[in-house]
Amino acid sequence: MPASILNLLNDDHAYVSGQEISTRLDITRAAVWKKITVLRRRGFVIEAAPSKGYRLISAPDLAADYLLPRVRSALWKTILVHDVVASTNDLAMSLAAEEGIGHGTVIVADRQTRGKGRLGRRWESPGGKNIYMSLIIRPELSPPDLTMLTVLAAVAGARAIQNTGDIPAKIKWPNDLMIDDKKLGGILTEVRSDPDRISLAVIGIGINVNMRSADFPGGLRSIATSMRSAAGHAIARNALIIQLLREFEHWYGILTTEGKRLLLHAWRKHSATLGRRVSVTVGNEKISGIAEDINDNGMLRLKMHSGQYRNISAGDITFLR
Amino acid sequence: MPASILNLLNDDHAYVSGQEISTRLDITRAAVWKKITVLRRRGFVIEAAPSKGYRLISAPDLAADYLLPRVRSALWKTILVHDVVASTNDLAMSLAAEEGIGHGTVIVADRQTRGKGRLGRRWESPGGKNIYMSLIIRPELSPPDLTMLTVLAAVAGARAIQNTGDIPAKIKWPNDLMIDDKKLGGILTEVRSDPDRISLAVIGIGINVNMRSADFPGGLRSIATSMRSAAGHAIARNALIIQLLREFEHWYGILTTEGKRLLLHAWRKHSATLGRRVSVTVGNEKISGIAEDINDNGMLRLKMHSGQYRNISAGDITFLR
Numbered sequence: 001m002p003a004s005i006l007n008l009l010n011d012d013h014a015y016v017s018g019q020e021i022s023t024r025l026d027i028t029r030a031a032v033w034k035k036i037t038v039l040r041r042r043g044f045v046i047e048a049a050p051s052k053g054y055r056l057i058s059a060p061d062l063a064a065d066y067l068l069p070r071v072r073s074a075l076w077k078t079i080l081v082h083d084v085v086a087s088t089n090d091l092a093m094s095l096a097a098e099e100g101i102g103h104g105t106v107i108v109a110d111r112q113t114r115g116k117g118r119l120g121r122r123w124e125s126p127g128g129k130n131i132y133m134s135l136i137i138r139p140e141l142s143p144p145d146l147t148m149l150t151v152l153a154a155v156a157g158a159r160a161i162q163n164t165g166d167i168p169a170k171i172k173w174p175n176d177l178m179i180d181d182k183k184l185g186g187i188l189t190e191v192r193s194d195p196d197r198i199s200l201a202v203i204g205i206g207i208n209v210n211m212r213s214a215d216f217p218g219g220l221r222s223i224a225t226s227m228r229s230a231a232g233h234a235i236a237r238n239a240l241i242i243q244l245l246r247e248f249e250h251w252y253g254i255l256t257t258e259g260k261r262l263l264l265h266a267w268r269k270h271s272a273t274l275g276r277r278v279s280v281t282v283g284n285e286k287i288s289g290i291a292e293d294i295n296d297n298g299m300l301r302l303k304m305h306s307g308q309y310r311n312i313s314a315g316d317i318t319f320l321r
Numbered sequence: 322m323p324a325s326i327l328n329l330l331n332d333d334h335a336y337v338s339g340q341e342i343s344t345r346l347d348i349t350r351a352a353v354w355k356k357i358t359v360l361r362r363r364g365f366v367i368e369a370a371p372s373k374g375y376r377l378i379s380a381p382d383l384a385a386d387y388l389l390p391r392v393r394s395a396l397w398k399t400i401l402v403h404d405v406v407a408s409t410n411d412l413a414m415s416l417a418a419e420e421g422i423g424h425g426t427v428i429v430a431d432r433q434t435r436g437k438g439r440l441g442r443r444w445e446s447p448g449g450k451n452i453y454m455s456l457i458i459r460p461e462l463s464p465p466d467l468t469m470l471t472v473l474a475a476v477a478g479a480r481a482i483q484n485t486g487d488i489p490a491k492i493k494w495p496n497d498l499m500i501d502d503k504k505l506g507g508i509l510t511e512v513r514s515d516p517d518r519i520s521l522a523v524i525g526i527g528i529n530v531n532m533r534s535a536d537f538p539g540g541l542r543s544i545a546t547s548m549r550s551a552a553g554h555a556i557a558r559n560a561l562i563i564q565l566l567r568e569f570e571h572w573y574g575i576l577t578t579e580g581k582r583l584l585l586h587a588w589r590k591h592s593a594t595l596g597r598r599v600s601v602t603v604g605n606e607k608i609s610g611i612a613e614d615i616n617d618n619g620m621l622r623l624k625m626h627s628g629q630y631r632n633i634s635a636g637d638i639t640f641l642r
Contacts, residue, residue: 091419093415093418093419093513097415097418098411118517119517119518143464143634146464146514174516190514191515192414192512194439194509194510194635195635196439196440199511
């Protein structure tokens with residue numbers, strides 16, 4: 001990526017002189033001014049003070065060239081932002097298959113017309129409010145590790161929500177982010193796999209950020225919520241995305257170098273599920289018991305009333321009182 | 322699909338009168354003649370005899386409108402034929418993700434520029450000689466059933482080769498089609514899956530049909546062969562594709578209605594692997610023993626020298642003498 005003014009302007013609101021920008025980017029002062037003007041037109045608030053220089057006050061929502069230098073790392077190399085897509089996961093799968101788009105690409109959309117949850121369920125995806133993103137990685141994992149990627153994304157999501165909005169988000173197995181037993185977000189991990197290996201993983205993350213109660217369809221109002229409702233104020237989507245990508249990278253590094261233990265430990269700490277009486281629907285079957293733990297494959301370890309244990313790889317949980 | 326002359330002309334070389342075609346398609350006799358001319362230009366050999374009508378002598382290779390009426394069924398609804406693609410599996414994944422192309426679509430290519438085998442290995446894919454196809458299905462299967470799709474395709478492939486070329490093809494676990502311990506074809510099953518289910522399966526099948534020994538790169542000449550080499554004469558690709566799709570549908574029906582038992586039975590009958598001393602490379606590990614059976618998940622059941630058994634989900638087999 002070529003250096004840009006957005007790499008130089010810091011988020012701590014410090015001034016950077018026009019001379020320094022001119023020198024670092026090797027362009028004239030007039031060209032610096034022109035670039036500042038273009039950024040302002042795009043919604044960046046940049047203050048210019050004589051003799052001090054420029055400082056960045058705020059960035060518009062979901063600007064890839066703002067986000068990338070702030071998360072850029074060994075893992076994240078590309079961020080693609082779209083106004084509207086059918087589904088970020090579908091787009092990710094398609095781009096990865098056809099154009100070989102690779103490890104470390106992030107697709108963000110402001111709105112989805114066919115947002116998806118588990119089992120093909122609809123995920124409400126209005127524009128201007130929430131985040132819908134898909135992380136593309138080509139992990140060195142075998143097919144049974146699929147569920148660990150959801151565990152990883154859930155931990156990263158819960159911590160990013162905590163860091164950004166000071167909201168004690170919890171994880172409901174297998175793939176929900178919760179606050180006070182209401183759904184705040186969800187994860188849909190999809191892989192392209194052959195019997196030997198997972199060749200591609202697309203981790204879809206949807207978080208209700210600034211939706212208000214009235215924005216939810218009636219049927220969801222009592223079971224879903226948003227960061228804004230929980231925090232009592234609007235949340236910057238950029239900040240949440242940056243936190244999420246940093247947390248994901250952190251835990252991905254831990255998973256791939258240290259193994260699963262620390263990750264599972266973090267998951268347990270954020271779990272809304274463990275220790276509770278639950279009913280799990282798996283296909284046509286309904287099983288109830290105590291959610292005792294998750295195992296090394298991310299499966300829920302359920303202690304049934306008979307005293308026997310059962311490991312469940314995917315299903316819908318209802319909390320029992 | 323609208324009725325076409327190719328639906329009416331039979332493969333048994335029987336005459337169909339111009340009047341009948343005109344009536345069945347509701348077009349004039351002149352329009353019938355025009356359509357026949359267009360088909361002849363595309364390479365169809367159609368004989369016209371006064372007072373008898375038309376009969377189809379032969380079809381050009383890989384003509385979708387010839388193939389489809391001959392396999393059209395509850396399962397196969399669309400056949401897309403391409404001159405050249407990077408990889409039929411990649412194209413299938415991309416089309417399925419982006420455009421929702423669905424259950425029962427077949428992609429055939431005359432040539433691949435980036436044909437793939439297991440573990441990202443190259444699959445030799447020159448034009449005008451072989452078949453490279455990907456079958457798209459959206460099966461009602463859970464992730465552990467992934468390997469059964471390779472089992473299914475291998476059985477369909479072996480039987481189609483037998484039916485078309487009278488060649489006693491065998492299956493080498495996990496995904497090769499063999500004759501006399503030389504590789505005749507291969508299967509690369511890829512799925513798009515989340516922890517709940519396989520949402521999409523793409524079954525790639527490559528068969529060396531009319532390649533001659535000299536067409537193979539030097540390194541492959543001693544280990545690969547073709548139907549033509551085995552049969553001693555050229556093989557019609559159309560006929561092989563039709564057989565393959567019919568066999569696949571037959572066994573898919575059995576798998577989804579009767580379960581795995583009959584399919585596994587057919588696999589065992591065609592196996593080149595069972596009962597033999599083998600060495601299996603799984604990642605960095607090498608295990609040897611007797612290939613005793615495959616289990617209900619398509620895993621190889623290996624009896625090791627210690628007398629213990631081990632189930633292996635994927636790996637490279639070498640036959641030991």
